[in-house]
Each structure stands twice: as structure tokens, then as C-alpha cells.
Amino acid sequence: MRNLLDFFIKYSKWFIFIIYVIISCMLLFNNNPYQHYIYLTSANKVSSLVFKTSGMVTSYFHLHDINDDLQRRNASLESEVIWLRKELARRQENIIADSIARDSSLMQFDFILAHVISNSVSRANNYITIEKGKLDSVKPEMGVVDQNGVVGIVNIVGDHSARVISLLNPKMRLSCKVKGREYFGSLVWDGKSPHEALLEEMPRHEKFKKGDTIVTSGYSAVFPEGIPVGTIISHEKEHDDNFYALRIKLFTDFTTLSTVRVIRNNMKDELMAIQEGEEND
Numbered sequence: 001m002r003n004l005l006d007f008f009i010k011y012s013k014w015f016i017f018i019i020y021v022i023i024s025c026m027l028l029f030n031n032n033p034y035q036h037y038i039y040l041t042s043a044n045k046v047s048s049l050v051f052k053t054s055g056m057v058t059s060y061f062h063l064h065d066i067n068d069d070l071q072r073r074n075a076s077l078e079s080e081v082i083w084l085r086k087e088l089a090r091r092q093e094n095i096i097a098d099s100i101a102r103d104s105s106l107m108q109f110d111f112i113l114a115h116v117i118s119n120s121v122s123r124a125n126n127y128i129t130i131e132k133g134k135l136d137s138v139k140p141e142m143g144v145v146d147q148n149g150v151v152g153i154v155n156i157v158g159d160h161s162a163r164v165i166s167l168l169n170p171k172m173r174l175s176c177k178v179k180g181r182e183y184f185g186s187l188v189w190d191g192k193s194p195h196e197a198l199l200e201e202m203p204r205h206e207k208f209k210k211g212d213t214i215v216t217s218g219y220s221a222v223f224p225e226g227i228p229v230g231t232i233i234s235h236e237k238e239h240d241d242n243f244y245a246l247r248i249k250l251f252t253d254f255t256t257l258s259t260v261r262v263i264r265n266n267m268k269d270e271l272m273a274i275q276e277g278e279e280n281d
Contacts, residue, residue: 067259068113074147075111075261082109082224109224112136112262117161121168121194121254128152128164130260138162141222143263149228149251150174150216151260162262168194168254175220176229179213181206187214187229187248194254197230199246206244208232214248221265 114132132138134157144151144164153172156163165172168189176199177184185201199214212232218225230248 071113071147071259071261075113078111078145078261082226085226108265108267110264110266112138112264114138114162114260114262116257116260119166119254119257121166124191125171126166126168126254128166128257128260130162130164130262131160132262133158133160133162135159137264138262142265143222143227144260145223145227145263146252146257146260148253149230150223151252151254151257153222154262164260166254167197167250167252174223174229175217176214177217178202178208178232179215179226184217184219185246195250196233197248197250198236199232199248200243202235202244202246204242204244208235208244208246210234214246221267223263224265 112132114130114136117129117131119128120126128144128151130138130144138154138157140154140157142154144154150167152164152166152169154162155165167174167187170189170191172188174187175184176187183203183206185199187197187199189197202208210232214229214231216223216225216227216229228251230250232246233249234247236245236247
């Protein structure tokens with residue numbers, strides 16, 4: 001208490017000065033219209049700046065939730081696009097009657113949103129760990145994509161997490177084709193850059209242009225047809241003179257990977273059973 005009194009006594013002149021300044025400002029701004037207008041204008045500018053800054057800070061802390069919501073919406077839209085593509089193909093080939101209505105049984109693919117826990121891009125064999133597992137319906141041999149393109153394939157699953165073989169792993173080979181063409185090849189990472197891969201076994205008699213889009217072929221139960229993969233940046237001759245190897249710039253940026261979608265094929269068991277039956281015949 002004694003120290004507090006000493007403090008007030010020591011700085012009493014400053015306190016008196018501040019009080020006089022406050023009283024003077026109040027008299028000035030209240031009794032003079034022009035100064036009163038300047039005060040209100042300045043106060044409004046300051047309060048607007050404070051509210052704007054507060055809004056920016058609040059928005060920043062909500063970016064994570066906004067991103068998750070956008071990813072869910074993208075997954076839903078991608079599922080719709082896949083269904084529409086398959087429905088259009090069915091109708092063009094007259095496989096189904098026009099009277100068949102869309103229902104949930106025709107929705108072959110849906111998506112499980114997951115966040116990346118760990119990810120490597122510079123090793124000889126790269127893997128990704130996601131925070132969804134067996135309890136979230138994730139299973140081995142499910143495809144994984146992000147908002148840009150193909151990411152990899154699930155190979156090991158725990159209750160709450162799973163490991164994904166990255167596209168940046170020579171052990172993974174992906175069946176792909178040039179968009180709008182029927183010729184397909186095998187996409188594999190050659191270990192040179194996390195932004196590029198090779199599409200091998202492409203016929204040499206075909207003409208491929210720089211910038212052509214590469215998509216999944218659909219010749220597996222893992223990825224539906226037409227998932228974006230990348231674009232052609234150059235072509236190289238293979239050991240067999242009848243084939244090209246196309247160098248592809250990948251759409252997915254593995255160095256900034258954060259949120260992915262696991263593809264669930266609702267008809268996978270049926271397709272696998274049919275394939276096994278054909279092999280046994």
C-alpha cells in the first residue's frame with residue numbers, strides 16, 4: 001500500500017496533466033461542431049479498422065473448418081461427375097433403358113475424407129499416412145485422390161489410421177491413358193522429381209502432344225475412369241522401338257499434401273468375384 005501511495009505521489013504531476021488533457025478534449029469536442037465531427041469520423045475509422053482486423057483473425061482460425069467443408073463438397077461433386085459419366089456411357093451404348101431412374105445402387109463410388117498425418121517425397125519408396133482407418137471403412141487396395149488428382153493406393157490399415165503407397169513409389173504402377181484416346185499404358189515414378197512420372201508402353205505410331213491430359217483408364221476396381229493424373233511435358237524412346245515413354249507433370253503437389261479422399265468402390269466385391277470366376281473357367 002505504501003509503495004502504491006509513493007507511486008501516485010511521485011507521478012502526481014503527470015496524472016494531473018492527463019486529467020486536464022482529458023477534460024480539455026471533452027470540452028473541445030463537445031462544444032465545437034467541427035472538432036466534434038472530426039472526432040466522430042476518426043473514431044469510426046478506428047473502430048472499422050479494429051472490427052476488420054478482428055474479422056480477419058477470426059476467419060483465419062476458421063480456415064481449417066472451411067477447407068474441410070470444401071473438401072466434402074468436392075468429394076460429393078466428384079462422385080456426381082463419376083456417376084454422370086458412367087450413366088452417359090450406359091445410355092449411349094443402350095445398355096440400360098431410358099426409364100431407369102437414378103438411385104443409390106447406381107452410385108458405384110463414394111469418398112472418405114481424411115487428413116494426412118505424415119508424407120515423404122524424397123525417399124526411394126515414399127508412403128503417406130492418413131488419419132482414417134478400419135473403423136472409418138477404409139480397406140486395403142482403395143484408391144486415394146486429392147482435389148487435383150491421383151495420390152496413391154491404401155496398403156496397410158489400422159483401426160484409426162492407414163498407410164498409402166504414394167504415386168511417388170516405384171512399387172505402384174497405375175493404368176492410365178491420354179484423355180480422349182483408347183491407348184493406355186502404365187504410369188510409374190522414376191525417382192527424379194516429386195512433380196513428374198513416366199507413362200510407359202505407349203504405342204509409337206500414335207501422335208501425342210505436349211499438354212495432353214493424362215487420366216486413369218478405369219481398367220481396375222481401384223480408380224474409376226477419368227480421374228486426372230497430369231499432362232504430357234515430353235516423350236522419350238524406350239528400349240523397345242515400338243513404344244514411347246511419356247514424361248508427365250503430375251497435377252497433385254505431393255510437397256503440400258494435406259487433405260485427401262479415399263475412394264470406396266461399392267461394386268468392388270462383385271467385380272472381383274466376376275474376375276475370379278473368369279480366371280477359373
